[in-house]
Amino acid sequence: MSHAAYSTEDFLADESFQSFVFASDPEAVRFWQRWALQHPAKQGEFDEAVAVLQLLASRQPQPMPEAVKHEELAKLWKTMRPPVAPARARPALRTARAPKRARRWAMALAASAVLLLAGLGLWRRPAPAAAWARYATRPGEHRQVVLPDGSRVVLNASSALRLAPAWQPGQAREVWLAGEAYFNVRHTAPAGLQAVATAPPDVKFVVHAGALDVAVLGTRFNVFSRVGKTRVVLSTGQIQLSHRRAGSLEQVLLRPGELVEYNEAAPRAPLVKRTVKPAFYSAWTEGQLNFDDTSVAEIVALLEDNYGLRITLGNPALARQKLTGSVPSYDLDVLLNAVGKSLDVKVRRQGNRVWFD
Amino acid sequence: MTEENSAQLWESFRLGNAQALATLFEAYYYALFNYGRKLTGDEELVKDCIQNLFQKLWRRRGGVRPTPVVKAYLFKALRRHLGDETKLLRQHRHLLPAHTDSFEVTYSHEEFLIAQQRDAEQSTRLLAALNRLSKRQREALYLKFFDGFTYERIAEVMSLNTQSVRNLVFNALKAIRKVMLVSLALVITLCT
Numbered sequence: 001m002s003h004a005a006y007s008t009e010d011f012l013a014d015e016s017f018q019s020f021v022f023a024s025d026p027e028a029v030r031f032w033q034r035w036a037l038q039h040p041a042k043q044g045e046f047d048e049a050v051a052v053l054q055l056l057a058s059r060q061p062q063p064m065p066e067a068v069k070h071e072e073l074a075k076l077w078k079t080m081r082p083p084v085a086p087a088r089a090r091p092a093l094r095t096a097r098a099p100k101r102a103r104r105w106a107m108a109l110a111a112s113a114v115l116l117l118a119g120l121g122l123w124r125r126p127a128p129a130a131a132w133a134r135y136a137t138r139p140g141e142h143r144q145v146v147l148p149d150g151s152r153v154v155l156n157a158s159s160a161l162r163l164a165p166a167w168q169p170g171q172a173r174e175v176w177l178a179g180e181a182y183f184n185v186r187h188t189a190p191a192g193l194q195a196v197a198t199a200p201p202d203v204k205f206v207v208h209a210g211a212l213d214v215a216v217l218g219t220r221f222n223v224f225s226r227v228g229k230t231r232v233v234l235s236t237g238q239i240q241l242s243h244r245r246a247g248s249l250e251q252v253l254l255r256p257g258e259l260v261e262y263n264e265a266a267p268r269a270p271l272v273k274r275t276v277k278p279a280f281y282s283a284w285t286e287g288q289l290n291f292d293d294t295s296v297a298e299i300v301a302l303l304e305d306n307y308g309l310r311i312t313l314g315n316p317a318l319a320r321q322k323l324t325g326s327v328p329s330y331d332l333d334v335l336l337n338a339v340g341k342s343l344d345v346k347v348r349r350q351g352n353r354v355w356f357d
Numbered sequence: 358m359t360e361e362n363s364a365q366l367w368e369s370f371r372l373g374n375a376q377a378l379a380t381l382f383e384a385y386y387y388a389l390f391n392y393g394r395k396l397t398g399d400e401e402l403v404k405d406c407i408q409n410l411f412q413k414l415w416r417r418r419g420g421v422r423p424t425p426v427v428k429a430y431l432f433k434a435l436r437r438h439l440g441d442e443t444k445l446l447r448q449h450r451h452l453l454p455a456h457t458d459s460f461e462v463t464y465s466h467e468e469f470l471i472a473q474q475r476d477a478e479q480s481t482r483l484l485a486a487l488n489r490l491s492k493r494q495r496e497a498l499y500l501k502f503f504d505g506f507t508y509e510r511i512a513e514v515m516s517l518n519t520q521s522v523r524n525l526v527f528n529a530l531k532a533i534r535k536v537m538l539v540s541l542a543l544v545i546t547l548c549t
Contacts, residue, residue, distance in 0.1 A: 012530040013523065015507060024505065052534050055483055056502045069386045072408055076382055079412045080375040144380055146362045 004039060011049035021053040066141075074330075136160040137179075139308030139352075140332060142285075149173055149186050151205065154285045156180035157306040173205040180224040180306075182285045183207065187218020196240045197253060212262055213242040222281045226305050228264035233281040243271055289329040296321045299339065307332055307352075314357035318343060358384045363427040370414075371421055378418075382411055385428060388504055389435050395499055397439055406438040429510040432500070436514060479537075486536035494529040497522055 011017050019025035020032035036046055135155060137143045143155045148167045155161055159179020167173055173188075189203035196204065196217050207214040209223050210230035219237025224230065232241060232254065239254035243262065252271050254260060259276045263269070283290040284306075291299060297319040300311045306329075313319055327338045333349070340347035340356060348355045363384065369377035386407070393403035410431070414421060424430045487495065493515070500506045500514060508526070512519045 008534060009527060009531045012534065013527040018501075022505075048534070052530065052537060055479070055537065056498070056533075068390075068404070069383065072386065072404060073379060073382055075408055076411050076415075077375075077379065080378070080415050146358075 003035060004042065006042065006045060008045040008048045008052075011045060012052060017049065018053060021050055066138075132162050133165045134160060134162050139306065147173070147175070149188060149205075151186045152184040154182045156182075156284055158308060170202050172201045172203075175205075175207055177207055177209045177223055177225055179226060180222070180284075181207075182220070182222045182282050183216075184220045185216050185218050189217050193217065194238070196238045197251075210262065211244055211264070211267070213244065215240040215242065220282075222278070224281075229261065231259065231261045231281075233259045233276060233278050235278040235282060241271065283326060284329055287328055287330045288326045289335065290326045291323045293322050293324050295319065296323065296343065299323065303336075303354075309352050309354050311354045311356065314345065314355060318345065318356060360426060360428070364425050367424060367427045371418055371423065373418060375415070378411065378415060381427060381431075385431055388428070389431060392432060392499070392504065393435055393439055396436065396496070397443060402442060403439070406435060406442055410434055410438050426510060426513065428504075429506065429513045432504075432506075432514045433516070482536055483533070486533045490529050490532060491525075493517075494525050497525040498529050501526055 006014070016025070016028045017032060019028040023029055036043070039046075135143060135145045135153075137155045137157050137159050139158050141157055145153045145155060145161060147153060147163065151173075153161060153175075156179060159177070159181060161181060162176040163174065183205075185205045189199055193199055193203065194217065196215055199217055203217060204215045205217070207223055209225035209232075210228075212225075212230050212232065214221070214223060214232055216237060216239050219239065220235040221237075221239060222231075222233045222235070224232075232239065234254045234256055236256050241252050241254055241260055243250040245267070250271055252260065252273060254273065257275050257278055258273045259278075259281070260271050260273055262271060277292075280290045280292060289302070296313070300313070300319070303309050304311055321343060323339070323342060325342075327335050329335060336347050336349060336354060343356065346357045348357065363381060366377040366381050370381065389407050390400075390403055393406060394400055397403060487498070490498070496515065497511055500511045501508075506514065508519050508522045511517075511526075512522045515522065517525075
């Protein structure tokens with residue numbers, strides 16, 4: 001049937017017309033907008049159909065606690081990866097003071113170490129003229145995002161990733177990060193092209209984080225960018241790291257296993273590379289927090305950033321103590337207890353306030 | 358999540374990647390939960406059925422079919438699980454007549470945000486119209502407007518053919534339009 005012969009009901013039941021009203025398909029939107037202008041005689045039926053569909057679409061999302069989903073997901077993980085027998089579990093954490101003392105709680109920890117990664121967002125209708133696509137996580141939440149080119153990003157807690165809603169061929173792939181994320185970027189350049197420094201801009205993938213630009217072709221790396229500090233750690237491949245400054249551009253090339261940290265407090269300091277174990281910096285993607293002679297002050301900052309906590313140390317000298325080891329990160333109470341036990345202090349928690357006494 | 362993304366995750370899951378299945382679980386959990394709740398009204402039963410469905414998928418991953426439309430596949434599977442479970446419950450408890458095995462979708466006020474001034478009256482009218490539809494019409498409308506499925510996917514979920522779904526939705530919208538005619542005419546004259 002020709003659209004010009006449509007009754008109100010015909011418009012209502014037409015899937016392309018529905019996509020136009022719900023703005024879920026830009027092409028349908030363009031088509032029906034133009035069609036309406038060309039067929040003024042049909043305006044009555046057209047407008048009525050729009051009004052009926054808008055009524056049906058004016059739906060309120062049903063609130064549901066995030067906790068239900070997480071509980072159910074944890075249950076699913078337990079059946080997919082049954083806990084390993086904890087018979088000879090090594091302590092998950094040890095302090096600098098007493099590195100070898102075995103602790104019973106560690107067994108419980110090892111047993112409950114379950115990988116927890118947040119998934120892609122709920123399905124939703126894409127808005128046709130959205131300025132940015134934005135993915136964000138809440139405190140304590142992880143989320144996996146698949147980008148338009150098939151690259152994968154795991155967002156750590158309290159982080160946000162922003163990008164253009166569509167990536168045009170022939171343009172660099174660009175994202176903006178606040179917080180922490182692990183990137184697994186698809187190589188879209190011809191196979192022979194491996195050197196990022198000499199590659200044309202249209203095959204590069206660029207992460208803008210703080211004052212740094214991280215340009216790659218196809219690699220895996222971790223970027224951390226919070227309150228004045230930006231840290232990049234490369235797992236595989238190559239990174240071309242640029243520091244934007246008024247009047248100058250500083251660039252370094254990273255090889256696998258190298259780390260660069262930039263601190264806004266020292267903006268003139270040159271970018272210095274050091275060699276690290278990259279797995280240590282990406283362990284959070286597997287539901288682990290790793291400490292390697294890490295000071296309690298740093299651990300407190302990390303917990304505050306990732307879980308939205310406010311932590312008070314009863315004894316300020318505690319801040320200088322150091323911890324080594326790994327704990328599961330998905331269960332905050334288990335995590336806090338593990339830290340408390342290895343420091344030999346009592347942990348109290350009320351909502352997002354935590355005290356180490 | 359796009360159909361293409363979820364189809365990739367599905368393939369990866371079939372090859373034994375637990376993370377891929379967990380990601381699908383995360384992506385579709387609320388949509389499945391809300392659909393199940395619409396069908397049965399029993400939240401605990403819905404939670405259990407979704408959990409069983411995914412655990413079963415994982416156990417039988419070797420024999421699971423490939424599918425290009427994961428969301429519709431999951432909806433259909435949940436629908437079948439819920440049907441089996443409610444049938445069992447009824448047999449055990451003799452609470453309800455055995456032949457009422459089709460689902461009852463009902464709509465409530467909280468689901469609609471109507472921005473117009475006479476919203477209370479309009480939404481009451483709309484709800485009355487929706488709840489007077491046949492069960493199948495209500496379910497098809499839910500899948501169409503709340504979950505954004507195409508006629509083809511709805512047909513798959515409800516095990517009908519596409520033309521029947523089109524007719525269900527067409528007749529449902531026709532009935533709603535008739536009921537809403539008065540108040541809508543008013544809205545349109547006010548707007549133009």
